[in-house]
Amino acid sequence: MASSTTFDGDGASPAAPQAKKLEWIGVTPRELAGFLAMVFGMFMAILDIQIVSASLSEIQAGLSASGDEIPWVQTSYLIAEVVMIPLSGLLARALSTRVLFTASAIGFTLASVLCATATTIDQMIIYRALQGFIGGGMIPSVFAVAFSLFPPSKRGIVSPMIGLVATLAPTIGPTVGGYLSNAFSWHWLFLVNVGPGIIVAIAVFFLVDFDKPDHSLFRRFDFVGLAAMALFLGTMEYVLEEGPRYDWLDDETIATFAVLCVLGGITFFWRAFTAAQPIVELRAFRDRNFAFGSAFSFIMGIGLYGLTYLYPVYLSQVRGYDALMIGETMFVTGVAMFLTAPIAGRLSQVMDPRVMMLIGFMGFALGTYVASGITVDWDFYELLVPQILRGCSLMICMVPINNLSLGTLPPDQLKNASGLYNLTRNLGGAVGLAVINTVLNDRTDLHLARLHESVAWGRAVAEDTLAGLGQQLSAQIPDGDLAAVKQLAALVRRQADVMAFSDVFIVLTGMFAGMALLALFMNKPSDGVQASGH
Template identity: 85%
Template sequence: MAQDITFDGVQPSPQEARKLEWIGVTPRQLAGFLAMVFGMFMAILDIQIVSASLSEIQAGLSASADEIPWVQTSYLIAEVVMIPLSGLLARALSTRVLFTSAAIGFTAASALCATATTIDQMILYRAIQGFIGGGMIPSVFAVAFSLFPASKRNIVSPMIGLVATLAPTIGPTVGGYLSNTFSWHWLFLVNVGPGIIVAIAVFLLVDFDEPDHSLFRRFDFIGFGAMALFLGSMEYVLEEGPRYDWFDDSTIFTFAILCVLGGLIFFWRAFTAVQPIVELRAFRDRNFAFGSTFSFIMGIGLYGLTYLYPVYLSQVRGYDALMIGETMFVTGVAMFLAAPLAGRLSQMLDPRVMMMIGFLGFALGTYIASGITVDWDFNELLLPQILRGVSLMLCMVPINNLSLGTLPPEQLKNASGLYNLMRNLGGAVGLAVINTVLNNRLDLHLQRLHESVRWGRDVAEDTLLGLSQQLSAQIPDGDLAAMKQLALLVRRQAAVLSFADVFIVLTALFAGMALLAMFMKKPTDGVPAAGH
């Protein structure tokens, strides 16, 4: 039914009124929402923007090989603590104040990162950047499903889904270009101008809700401390575990114990506190519970493959940051082109069927990639990356709609934090599992290949003789160089075989998720918008 619409007390023309009625929001609300979407894009982009440029940062800060991964790890740990907390802060401060403060803090922290002269400073500034920036991500999802009517979710959901998945996907591309063209400082300086614009725009345009400052009087400090200990320790164990052989390392073992203790206290407070830091009642909704599980798996597909392809291109193909970014850009283009298709299909298909198609596309892409060899290049990786990009959009849109689209408005802010947390945790768990499988299978394949190249095997001795003759004509100690060259060839082949094994594991995972999609509750037609 049509309704009277005014904007700042001024009655619009009939043509403008029809446009406003069609989209369901005023131009000011739409502009404020778009500013929030761009702020979320910056926060998610910065998760991966440094991934292809860590060597440049390491050289610039004179950091060790053990220290430099913390440029990314500190951001992730801090962000994963803020994301679930953002629901409470949004209710207490209002979306406008929280997002504006987060945009200002994120921009300031980005500028500080560019001024870092030591690795300790960089780690501290990145932690601040991740913690503050984490407040922007869930707010966008909550507003999208409370501000816009259900009839327009086929437009809004692909938009936020595209941003949430495109940002980390093109992170290595953007980072590689900036560090190669300018310097690593521009990985962070690039946020300053847009960050200021976002902060101003959100402060002036966003006015979606009212603050409830009384929530601070009942703030559960014990629950917050336990949540920070639980999630921060979990993220540390998952990030560092594969590099230090898991619980054989005393530090990893200690943080694992802290994770368990923090988790026990956190869940105790979540069920007993008068006002818990995070309310878990949204998990009573079957679609939200299953949707959060799918969000977790999406994190594996999003962050795991964004990590896996660059590692292969760097270690096996010897690509630099810019070349990796150019190769990975295919997925981003596929996602961008698939977004309108996903929005259209969401009107025509049962979302559960759409999810099945998406996860089967994921499985097909990783199955094709399981045939990887040492010679795979841009052309061979083209189809798996296209399938990944299209599948990400086909999965993200229905998962968003089914998980958040039917929740009551009072649960949206809190549920949005939990939903986004699950995606980040999925990425962390996925990276840990991928690295563990890569390391274990590398050792296994090395052992098997060493048996194939031992003395007495004609193929091995002929290969070694050919390398020795070739290198002896160039350097004095050709025999020793030939032995090293053969060892490198064996190790490279073992690495490729371990990559293939990881792709097989991911194929089984995504195919299983396609079957699990049917366990979600079939959506009803005409579900009202959460905020209308």
Template identity: 80%
Template structure:
């Protein structure tokens, strides 16, 4: 394979405005750098669209006349399709080349976004969102693979924070961007906003990206059984994780059926991956100790990234009664913290052992969630300010060393495939985290309701005094004051039980992140990697 410097060397792009010192410091040509930046923007769009609809589902539901059971599929369809494409992208990048894969994904993603904006029924929206997620999933791993194959190891302290910031900032600011667009314009702009950037990214990739050559011979030995089993495995798993908490898991026949399909698909997929001569996804990267541990930490980071992005809006909506824009404004703190921490994390990675930096990041996560275990029904922006700052800083302090430790020491020929697996673990971590979060919230809510109902029972002086005060306050305004007071007391009890379940969840997450911080000691200290040239 030709090196990137041979394919897109200085002669292929005017470098008169770039000093030799700058070219030497960057380690790549201006054309390569511009192409990489275009790819980063494409990845940002694909990841942003995971969460951009989360704060606007009620508006989409009203616009499409969808039921409460149907509307979650606007997000679920995207996630299921994306997790299937992400590991497949490694094969496609080798077979088609990075340029063709990314260009096709950028064009397809832009077209699918336009289709989503034109949807008039929930069925159309689900199909278009699945198409958008599947195509967009091809852009995400490609950026990671190019970053670690194109740039020399000495520049990873600059490149890794950039892709880490994009990968974590996009889903974090998703609710903020979505809430603003929906409140200012309409929900259609959640998708229309992708059109112009998508066209620009497509044009830029076409003219600037030329990092490797395709190997079309791979299609002659394409593993269709592996692809089918992977689709069944990951698609069914994502469905079970997304819908399980809503329908009481395997008590529901549909969930149980997809659970069986998950097991069957997993068995066939891993059998093909381990025995086929040319498997659709190669698992040999997991032989690398740091990649295996790094993928596990990426899974945990997915819980912190997607899980906490979900928890805070749920609390603010259910307990505080915030609308989409108010939630977005509150959540914006995390995005600012991440943006400011990215260059600091890059600098620290030059001086600190990556394992130490990773430990500090997970310890920051644990500290933030521990502070939130004291949550009450009165918490709003300022009470959540410090925990959100800790979360934003910790995301960047974790992402940079996880990227470097996991992908930085792999051979170049494994990077495309390993990048897909690495990004898949983060998304699966988010899916498992959301399922765990919803299950814990539901179970602890039932438990606390039962305990509070015992406390707020007839004959308890405190309960009777509170009920009497409520009756006096509403009897003057409402004819049926006693019934209204009983409803108010019931709502108050449920609200407090809800808050207590959030506190329990934050304690569980504290234990999880603290455990991850300790496990960072299990990773091996990476040895110095010989400098790569161009695409190698």
């Protein structure tokens, strides 16, 4: 069997041995240019997860979609992407990194054009699923190349770069989407990918030559395993996305998909352990650092995608912000991440990575603890400190997690392990959103019930407030008393929402603080040496 990975001992590709390496980064100019093109392609694929989140109302109006249909513009992308990410490891070994990434960039670009031309919600859902599935092939490849191509001594430069892209893209997605839909139209959320997508495809095809294909893998392709994995991950994503809105297993459709998820999961794991050439090899989890790192990546997904969702919901639901205003407020996190990236890279070279993770997760916990004091009056400046803490903590956590998880694996496991590692981050985001929405719904109902008791008839404060509102509104509109009742009900609802947001932040605080302590259980990899596995 031909080897699917052809890197030499120091991590460099032998594709162009005559070219002089750049001392500051340890690779040739051509290899560096090809890698940067791949990084930009990954940025586009991850950005498109959240680029529509602040503009769903505009897309809904443009496609005449219902309120129940429009969330699938985002959900279909996530479901398809989460299936491709673990599959990409096998495809990269079978086709080579260059062929897989070039095909993914071309397909992603064409799918983006199709999304911009959609005239019905059904078309949009299909095109978004296609876009997510194809684009998912670009994400793990960058992580695998970063830890194979570059010497271990240069990871203080490379790891912050890919960490910044992986976390910055979804963070600024609502900001970019808000600006595009506000300045042009929702179509440009997808057309913006066309020019960069063509450039990335051309650059990767001519510059990337890091490994050779192993076509023999297709002769033993496990189609049963692929179908089981697609069923398992796809239905899991659906249940996690839709469960909070439909009371989980009380809904017949959710219950059916949950059963299919269990059956698909059993079949997938059976094939993963018994097939001669499984779709996804799980042996990387034997490495203690990779197993722990994947768990940390899972929690990182909650902090990354969960909080990227939570803040805009508060700003829209409680403060009444539009897409552009939400994007401008959320941009603070992106700036904090960008400024922290070089600092995190330098710290990773001089500080124990476990200590960095401890600091990072404690920063997460501090940020959510501060946010737990949220009120109906919180605005840009009140959210400033929590967002800065979140942005800095993301980078301080991401760099050592990348290094500890993938830096101890042998090169022949990197492609497959990279897919699993990125999958855990996306699944963490899906689970985080499900937990956040469930807690929000349950706690809102609880606080509403308690507040209704406080404003019931017979309560002097409630009756005085209602009388005051009635007098004020009666001078403006004919039916002032009825309007006063409605306004008081809206005030109670808004207060219940804010109290529920506070509860979610408390839950996240406990989770991040717990992960900070678990960081001490990881092994520190040998300096500059990749372990051969544990």
